[in-house]
Amino acid sequence: MPAPVSAAGKPLVDPISCAVIQHRMSAMVEEMGEAMLRTAYSQILNASRDFSMGIVDRQGRLISQADHIPIHVGALPWAVRAVEDRFCDDIHPGDVVILNDPYAGGSHLPDVTIFVPVFADGLRQLWSVVRAHMGDIGGATHGAYNPQAREIWQEGLRLPPMKLADRGKIRDDVIDMILMNVRFPREFRGDLDAMIGAAHLGQRSLDKLIGEFGSATVAAAIEDFLDTAEANTRAIVASWPDGVYEGTAYLDDDGRDRQDVAVRAKVTVRGSDLQIDLTGSDAQSDSFVNSPFANTQAAVAMAVAYLIDPDIPKNDGVFRVLDVKLKPGTIVHPLEGAPVTMSTTHPANEIVEAITRALEAACPERCTGGWSRRFRMSVTGKNPRNGRTFVWHLFHARPGGGASVAGDGWSGAGEWHSVGGIKFGSIEVTEARFPLFFETHEFRPGSGGAGKYRGGLGSTLDLRVEVPAYAHTAGEGIRHGAAGIAGGHDGAPHDYCMVTNEGDVPLQTKQFGIGITEGTLFRIRSGGGGGWGNPEERAPEAQAHDEKLGLI
């Protein structure tokens, strides 16, 4: 759809139509999210809202998104490009495409993406895209978090771009094949239907919009608002001093024999351009901490989205300032076949932190202190109240958010990837449903990184497991706390331990099958956010206030 342009090369659309079209498109992705929320089969998907919606054009440019999961959104353009490359012009009205392959636009295997094309004037113009985290995707372990995997094939089922529907006809054979390879086929099918429904809703809304305004006007409006987002982003980058800035963030370990695996960012600011070079990062691992190409691109986009003004729409215009350099064989661009399940949190969070650390010299007032890392833990055993096996995932004991020029960090608001978007469940409900007892669940005094503005506090959780059980961990952040920025100090790292007769046993971040005896106490201390600015500049009243409230 060629956009009409003026003699000066500007898209020929009036500002009002442009505003209306942009507003409609962002409302559409929100509507798609609501539809998904209402129809998704698994309540887990409903509760954690681990899904994202986007409108992407055929060149793989992100046109519109809602504030869903940042690490999903930046990867959607790459997913569309993978679909376009696979099918070229063999795409027809009524087609539905699916993929999850991390080596073809996916992030990790549980994140499944659905695409529905939007046609106008007989041509494919846009894609309505839905990505959601499925409860299971087959493979060696339930849910794909498999610290023992050495290859992606041990993590689950890989789906290249495939047609799930061809010219309006659902391909039941393909769906049957997928369902046969996942653990909870009924649930999977329900969620898949919800995704397809949401994508179709987006397609119908886009059809209507194009019908009303005409494809040329819609195309012109898209160019206009992408250009606007680009101009706004460039104005911000141009205000930073030109130069080469470097920052590093570390994974604690890869769960095998390597410690302090580095993500190194060399960020070059030149005028309004931003080159982000991660080629100096450490070599890829044989465990699940590798970040495949599209996921790394998404993490870089997430870092930039956090740095610019919150009200700039996160679309392709923003990403145009970016030139990302990656080297095959590194932890941020592994060769095909390496396992990747942890990547949407780690090293995604380290990528964001390395970039933030690099740019603190260029734009300290835009960089926030580090947000925390994610340390997952699950407990599984037999529930004496109903005789069934239970699996409980730790979402309590949220770690702290980073401080910023606006003030102290948000306590217990979480990690770089969640930034206050993950809700932990009620303790009363948890105690009623699981053989668990929460002795203490409060802020963890002193965990926020010191600074002119203090990092948000992590949490203290003393958790008693009332039955014999097993625990599994998958996470990061016991050696490295959230980064202090602009002279601020790092937040305290996580410190989880199991209290036994032989003394306290510290938990490692990637452990499978930790045996628990009845009545075992877990002493969980989650990390605090990074501080911002020199601690000596902290206002005496703020310090006194913290002391009065018992926060330090």
Add this chain to the structure above:
Amino acid sequence: MTQTYSIGIDVGGTFTDFVAMNTDGVTTICKSPSTPSDQSVGVLTGLHDLAQRLGLTLAELLARTERIVHGTTVATNALLERKGRKTGLLTTAGHRDILEMREGLKPHRYNLRMASPEPLVPRDLRRPVTERLAQDGKVLTPLDEENLRDECAFLRDQGVEAVAICFLHAYRNSEHERRAAEIVADMMPEAYISTSSDVLPQIKEYERLSTTVVNAYIGPIVKLYMQRLTDRLSAAGYDGPIFIILSHGGVTRVEDAISLAAGTCLSGPAGGIAGARACARMLDAPNVIPFDMGGTSTEVSLITQGEVALTSERGLAGERIALRSFDILSIAAGGGSIAQMRPGKGFSVGPESAGAEPGPACFGRDGQAVTVTDANLVLGFLATDALSGGGSTLDRAAAEAAMDRLGATMGLDRIAAAAGVRRLINIRMADGIRLMTLRRGVDPRSFTLLSFGGAAGLHSVEVARELDIPRVVVPTVASVLCAWGMLASDLRYEVTRSRPADSSGMTDQTIQRVYAEIEAQARAQMPSLPGIKLQIERSAEMRYGEQIFEIDVPLDGIDFEAPALVDAIAARFHARHEELYTYASPGEEVDLVNARVAIIGAVDRGDVSRELALVMDNPTPIGMRHVHLSTGPAQVPVYDMARLSPGHNIVGPALVSSETTTVLLCHGDRASLTPHGWLDIAVAAKSSGGGMPVKTDHYQPADA
């Protein structure tokens, strides 16, 4: 026979509305300036005026008044302006940060550089108390009364005026909270005390605790106001009951409103929605979207099958209030929304609003802001003698000059710019409504848009067209809809019991016993009043064993005496689940999380008694107005709604003006009058070319 009256009183930001309804259903209305520092002063002044209108003295009117129903914004304002009282919290040791943890959530995902809000109770006033209950309510650690007294003394010394008490699992066993409340009352006799087992005896500690804290924080303010109001009315000679409308649209006694102050947080808007519900009943329209567009915001809600959607997912001013309330969506779009074209930001209308001083350009007070009202004036839809808030006329020249300035920044002329302002604000409101209906899983096309609020008439038909809503109704009671709605509201008390049994312990006998107990509790709360019919509504919040969210399952029509009660309730749940989520899992374990009984005292609903005669002649316009439609400039007729009769048909384009609003009809829209004298509009479909798209064919950017 002497007439007796019911009086509805709605306190708004600027005016307090009064409606008196006599035994025959005849209403008399009156408006009086609100008195924000003490709303009860304005209430008495207005009652005085109302009495005068009825040819009575205040004492005579009050002597003949059977009940007063009142909506107040005292709680709302105290919370919004954070003017509650210094509040302390007593909570289970080891869990003092529940309030500030906010379940781990922070709003505005992409805004990382924002300060975290101060909780209503700072950490040093959140005091841990040694005690602990198990999940089944058994005492694991007894309440340490000495420790409690120490903490109490601390709070007293800190000058705390209100104390919230919330212990873990107190919904299951309120003994510790009750004992703690006694000790606090003993040591701090002046303090307002609120326990979670009274306010919201339901599982989920954050919701219960936050609601209890809000209740304590605004409780003293609400109490003071209610006492003043009662005293003033009593001094004026009134000895009948005073009912307060709650956020869920039911009404309750003053003393209950004092102890459940947090339940009055949406008291004001709830009246309007209750009024809309009454309108829906009179229209015989089961599915209605009340659309209330004012100066700074538009409030939208949803009535399906005659009932207003309720939610317990909301809060106010960033504070979580888990009490059930009407589900009201507020969109920052109104007559005063500011239109601007900012370099790098593009064209926008709202969310910023011009306010009253200096107000929109057309107020002629040197206001520079170009607003939706200015656009309506420039296009000719609004007459210059329309009210500008201060009562003076609107300044057309100022509006035109402002619109010229806005247009110049976009390369558009005055008329195109004004049409664009309307287009975008209408889209924003339509998108808000679409999202709300989608959340509820209903199709807006099967709804009627009920237009009220001063700014609504010029926009409601366009918004409806945007959503393919075929019908818009503009009621004449719009100006006092809140006060009128209150008179049509039922008395309502709800009693909830959390986790009466898990699936294994759920027998017909336990269910019968639990519902009988809470029904008795509910009945005990209902005051005995003449002419009130009692009605019981049973419901349950249920979920599948492994789920996180409960759904609300109405249990109407289930015979609680019949055998296989548990199966009947489970069947209801499966059916409801399928309705909402498109599937059910009959093999799965089912949990009944909250058992709820609502007792409803249905009041006699006065009807607006005006039934108009059918007149078949052609309506006569009161004048012609020069306006700008998408087809170009035109002279369109202006009708006075008060002079129309049922049988009259008006075909757009036309303007219909009423006491409170002006309604715009475009090409193809047709309006007639209901027997009540309300404007009933059949909206022309967008595809048929109705409405007014912005013309952009000849657009040339300024720099091209």
